[in-house]
Amino acid sequence: MLITPRRDNLNKIVILNPKGGCGKSTLATNLAASYAQTGATPAIMDYDPQGSTTAWLERRPDDLPGIHGIAAFKKTMQATRSWQLRVPNDTVNLLVDSPASLNHDDLRELTRDSTSILVPVLPSSMDIHAASRCIADLLLVAKVDRRDRKLAVVANRTRKNTKSFAKLMRFLDSLGIPIIAVLRDSQNFVRSAEEGIGLCEMPPSRVKPDVAELNKIIEWLDAWPQRRRDPAATRSFGNQRTAGRSLLRRPRFGSA
Ligand SMILES: Nc1ncnc2c1ncn2[C@@H]1O[C@H](COP(=O)(O)OP(=O)(O)O)[C@@H](O)[C@H]1O
Numbered sequence: 001m002l003i004t005p006r007r008d009n010l011n012k013i014v015i016l017n018p019k020g021g022c023g024k025s026t027l028a029t030n031l032a033a034s035y036a037q038t039g040a041t042p043a044i045m046d047y048d049p050q051g052s053t054t055a056w057l058e059r060r061p062d063d064l065p066g067i068h069g070i071a072a073f074k075k076t077m078q079a080t081r082s083w084q085l086r087v088p089n090d091t092v093n094l095l096v097d098s099p100a101s102l103n104h105d106d107l108r109e110l111t112r113d114s115t116s117i118l119v120p121v122l123p124s125s126m127d128i129h130a131a132s133r134c135i136a137d138l139l140l141v142a143k144v145d146r147r148d149r150k151l152a153v154v155a156n157r158t159r160k161n162t163k164s165f166a167k168l169m170r171f172l173d174s175l176g177i178p179i180i181a182v183l184r185d186s187q188n189f190v191r192s193a194e195e196g197i198g199l200c201e202m203p204p205s206r207v208k209p210d211v212a213e214l215n216k217i218i219e220w221l222d223a224w225p226q227r228r229r230d231p232a233a234t235r236s237f238g239n240q241r242t243a244g245r246s247l248l249r250r251p252r253f254g255s256a
């Protein structure tokens, strides 16, 4: 069983999708780098045994703003689990990077007390199908209440004018789940992974459109207290249970 920290003012951002390679670690590291540039030292909790975000942190140059790393995937005999997973008291933003597969108990535990949940999705039919299963699990297993408006999709490596992208948009629209950013396929992300830096730490002329999309995500994430409190915005949502079930029943996507 996973143990996650509980603290009222902690902005706990969980990034998940069981599909490997969809961009979870890329998002976790780049969002952490953006937060590191602007305020209190953020933290990344790495639950993936592959340890990609932990390795990224190890590559991170010393002269860049610090990011606190927690290698949650490591099992330690020396310390209690809660001690191992402790988040520094002054942490405001915690990014949780998740592994490729999670059992139901772990999914519930990982998302508990989250302020935001991001699901990165690649634009192929298989990926979209996997993402829809993931969203169904979040609604039905983890009991994420869509009225809390904490769930959003980030379309990654996307070419906007494809059929599968249009289908993804229609599908999420029908569920009332927003796509808050569309990241293009770019070598900048590959370089970011290799060098332990965020796109916001690269020459602006090179990364302008990518950073603009990442900033949209940050803007959405930072609005979590307002999202929860604004009752007007919850009215547009239909019946959560019904929507979740129909999501599980219907295979919806053709080929790209
Ligand atoms: N928008 C993008 N453009 C180009 N390469 C990307 C993009 N997003 C992710 N990648 C690359 O795709 C690979 C998988 O991404 P990663 O974030 O590790 O996925 P996950 O954590 O979901 O398994 C990595 O090599 C990463 O650098």
Ligand SMILES: [Mg+2]
Residues within 6 Å of the ligand: 024, 025, 026, 048, 052, 053, 097
């Ligand atoms: Mg990863």
